[in-house]
Amino acid sequence: MKAFKLPDHFLLGSATAATQIEGGDKNNSWYNWCEKGHIKDRSTCLRANDHWNRYKEDIALMEKLNHRVYRMGLEWSRIEPQEGRFDDEAIAHYRDEITLLLEKGIKPLVTLHHFTNPLWLERMGGFEDKSVVWYFERYVKYVVERLGDLVSEYITINEPNVYATLGYYFGVWPPGVKSIKRLLKVYRNMALCHITAYKLIHKIRKDNDFPGKTMVGVANHVRIFDPYNKYNPLDILAAKIMDYLFQGSLTKSMATGFLRPPVGLGAPKGGGRYFDFIGINYYTRDAIRFKGFRNEVMPGTPRNDLNWEIYPRGLYRICKKYYRLFTAPIWITENGTCDGEDRFRSRFIYDHLYEISKLCKEGIPVERYYHWTLMDNFEWVEGESARFGLYHVDYDTQVRTLRKSGRFYGEICKRLEVTDDMIDMYLKD
Numbered sequence: 001m002k003a004f005k006l007p008d009h010f011l012l013g014s015a016t017a018a019t020q021i022e023g024g025d026k027n028n029s030w031y032n033w034c035e036k037g038h039i040k041d042r043s044t045c046l047r048a049n050d051h052w053n054r055y056k057e058d059i060a061l062m063e064k065l066n067h068r069v070y071r072m073g074l075e076w077s078r079i080e081p082q083e084g085r086f087d088d089e090a091i092a093h094y095r096d097e098i099t100l101l102l103e104k105g106i107k108p109l110v111t112l113h114h115f116t117n118p119l120w121l122e123r124m125g126g127f128e129d130k131s132v133v134w135y136f137e138r139y140v141k142y143v144v145e146r147l148g149d150l151v152s153e154y155i156t157i158n159e160p161n162v163y164a165t166l167g168y169y170f171g172v173w174p175p176g177v178k179s180i181k182r183l184l185k186v187y188r189n190m191a192l193c194h195i196t197a198y199k200l201i202h203k204i205r206k207d208n209d210f211p212g213k214t215m216v217g218v219a220n221h222v223r224i225f226d227p228y229n230k231y232n233p234l235d236i237l238a239a240k241i242m243d244y245l246f247q248g249s250l251t252k253s254m255a256t257g258f259l260r261p262p263v264g265l266g267a268p269k270g271g272g273r274y275f276d277f278i279g280i281n282y283y284t285r286d287a288i289r290f291k292g293f294r295n296e297v298m299p300g301t302p303r304n305d306l307n308w309e310i311y312p313r314g315l316y317r318i319c320k321k322y323y324r325l326f327t328a329p330i331w332i333t334e335n336g337t338c339d340g341e342d343r344f345r346s347r348f349i350y351d352h353l354y355e356i357s358k359l360c361k362e363g364i365p366v367e368r369y370y371h372w373t374l375m376d377n378f379e380w381v382e383g384e385s386a387r388f389g390l391y392h393v394d395y396d397t398q399v400r401t402l403r404k405s406g407r408f409y410g411e412i413c414k415r416l417e418v419t420d421d422m423i424d425m426y427l428k429d
């Protein structure tokens with residue numbers, strides 16, 4: 001293990017999502033899903049981290065780890081609890097939270113949609129019905145008119161491919177559908193929602209002369225798809241197809257406005273360049289077999305608690321590839337690991353940031369890193385048992401306790417480097 005430095009302008013912090021930490025909201029599609037008994041440990045997002053009431057305490061946790069940036073989500077179902085009825089108190093609450101972040105010198109990156117829908121929208125067909133483009137636009141308008149003076153950076157949609165595939169192909173997330181036809185409708189509508197929101201956010205911020213440089217993008221869930229057997233041409237082909245279907249076609253459609261099959265055809269909202277940064281959420285790699293068109297875990301590789309391969313080199317490969325495709329600043333909008341015992345998180349952080357430092361040296365403009373995640377939280381169908389946090393959370397008492405890996409990360413945030421002393425202190429047993 002070698003010491004390394006990140007560039008002086010590099011920004012580090014962490015990422016969260018509203019439904020995973022706030023608690024207290026029964027008006028969203030995930031609460032409903034929990035109630036139906038779909039969560040492995042029977043926990044519910046109604047509890048989560050009670051962040052809605054504890055945001056001040058949580059911002060202090062970020063401060064302690066020297067965060068310069070923070071990616072946070074908004075809960076649409078709180079802001080628009082009934083169709084067309086907006087809750088000024090909810091948006092005022094977010095304003096307070098964001099104001100405090102800014103006071104502490106932490107720049108917010110706001111996610112407008114992170115997997116969860118208001119129940120009224122879900123009942124009307126959610127992202128499957130094309131009316132969602134209109135509803136999403138109205139919601140984004142309400143938000144950006146009210147927060148746009150404080151927030152210049154937005155993620156329109158988090159991981160549209162994960163949302164669509166798990167909810168409409170595998171049927172393990174709400175609304176529990178298994179249909180390729182319906183999945184493709186969701187893909188298409190999400191692309192149109194993103195493009196519409198991209199244009200609108202720029203327009204509102206410009207018309208109002210809001211301060212700061214407007215930066216809008218998508219948080220793309222990008223996986224490495226490698227052939228299970230690298231000498232088998234059919235596995236190689238299958239990996240390429242999987243990559244295109246899961247991420248390639250949708251990402252390109254959203255970025256350029258030109259819909260690629262099977263997402264769609266033509267440019268219904270006009271062609272353009274609909275991103276100001278390349279947002280990458282990176283976790284793992286899949287080993288693809290042609291036979292059965294299956295994704296497996298590469299044999300003999302290190303895994304996290306959820307059996308996801310730990311493959312830091314993948315981050316390097318993805319950044320190179322996406323930079324070649326889109327040529328824009330790269331923000332790692334999520335990266336982290338599930339490690340309840342905190343056995344390998346420090347090493348995970350080291351290895352992934354080391355890959356980033358190499359990219360920076362090569363002139364690839366990776367500018368930011370948002371660690372997933374600040375504190376253990378409600379991890380969708382895995383519930384409270386999957387622990388990704390820099391802080392450990394005791395859900396009964398809501399006590400947050402800093403992990404050793406969290407301390408390590410806090411030092412990196414402060415110093416923008418890993419020194420030999422830090423290696424001795426945090427990475428050696």
Ligand code: FCB
Nearest residue numbers: 017158159162221372379
């Ligand atoms: C990503 C999600 C995030 C969290 C992490 C572990 O796919 O965006 O909400 O669940 O995985």
